[in-house]
Amino acid sequence: MTRSLIAAIETGGTKILCRVATADADRQAALDVPTHRFATTTPQQAVIDLVGAIQADLRPGDTLDAIGLASFGPLIVDPASPDRGLMLPTPKPHWSGFNLAAVLAQRLGAPVVVETDVAAAAIAEQAIGAARGLDAVAYVTVGSGIGGALCLEGRTLKGALHPEIGHLRLHRRLDDTTPSACPFHTDCAEGLTAGPALGRRLAAGETLAERPDLKALAADYLAQLCASLALAWSPRCIVLGGGVMSTPGLLDAVAAALKTAMGEYGAPMIAGPGYLRTPALEHSGLEGALLMARRQASSR
Known part of the structure; x- marks a missing residue:
């Protein structure tokens, strides 16, 4: 056959x-x-x-x-x-x-x-995963690097290049003096918050879950990134995947920090629970x- x-x-x-x-x-x-x-x-x-x-x-x-x-x-x-x-x-x-x-x-x-890979993930999560039924979905992966994509009714955003949100600049905390892990930028999301960047702040054998101070720092930086995506793309939700996001309590911490980052102006965009989600697949x-x-x- x-x-x-x-x-x-x-x-x-x-x-x-x-x-x-x-x-x-x-x-x-x-x-x-x-x-x-x-x-x-x-x-x-x-x-x-x-x-x-x-x-x-x-x-x-x-x-x-x-x-x-x-x-x-x-x-x-x-x-x-x-x-x-x-x-x-x-x-x-x-x-x-x-x-x-x-x-x-x-x-x-x-x-x-x-x-x-992140655009394909956005397609899948919109079609059959955590964002099924929503017309505009952002997918962000936080692992060895940071990448993101916007999927609009099954089609991904692309133009001169695909989105490179990991290199969006963040407001670095004054007490954060650890050098960026990005070879191109001193204060981009990937350089400050991807796995290698967080690893530079951990002692040998330590995990992010064991460092509440570092988890709060990561939540602040990731919330800044999500706020930029919410304001620029207006997705119905943001799906956050990748190894870093498997840290217990980190998603909730990012969600709380996102409300602070958006303030009253952005409240209608992130209204209700579930604006930030983990992948279903x-x-x-x-x-x-x-x-x-x-x-x-x-x-x-």
């Missing part, structure tokens, strides 16, 4: 996820194959791992109709650009200037639709890549 299949890929700072599924949304979403996991090393090794895993899941007669790629950035995501998928200068060794989407399309003979980026691939397959 011939099967029409799609593949979804999420590349992150430390790991790469890949899953093969049916192209028909009305059928079982995933096949009886595992979600493949690989360490993020070089792009050449990623190609070997991904092509091998996807081809191993195909049976004779199967067709691979589309591939969804949710990638870390910065990269070109303009659908009209001939360089769509090209990785721009990045701190990750060997990845700058590499186009994983183009290589996979050539090696696997299927069209590749590409978004940033285990792998939001991968689920978004599946949705992207399925849409691409249905349009052919």
Whole structure:
């Protein structure tokens, strides 16, 4: 029996996820194959791992109709650009200037639709996750870096580049003298509040949950970032994911600090509980890549 299949890929700072599924949304979403996991090393090794895993899941007669790629950035995501998928200068060794989407399309003979990992996560959380039913949703990940995306009725905001909210500048506290972890800015959100930035403030073996003072600092900085997004994008909600946000009590602390940051002027935008939410999906980026691939397959 011939099967029409799609593949979804999420590349992150430390790991790469890949899953093969049916192209028909009305059928079982995933096949009886595992979600493949690989360490993020070089792009050449990623190609070997991904092509091998996807081809191993195909049976004779199967067709691979589309591939969804949710990638870390910065990269070109303009659908009209001939360089769509090209990785721009990045701190990750060997990845700058590499186009994983183009290589996979050539090696696997299927069209590749590409978004940033956070944009794919926003698509998934809006369609089937924590923000289901809302027309304007912001997704923010706080982990080894900080990234964000706005999804409007299934379409993500992009223009000259995708949003790079992690590099929005914050008001640094006067008592915060720890050097920024960002090589480009002294006071951007990523440099002050991403995992590496918080790690610089922790003693060996310490966790963020054990430091109420540091958790309050992180909540202040993340609330400033969320206030900027609320004022600039007016999303119905902001979904906050990533490893840092798994810290117990941090989401509530950010929500309380956000009310202070917005003041009376911004109160109508963040009215009611649940404006800040955690992801409902285990792998939001991968689920978004599946949705992207399925849409691409249905349009052919």
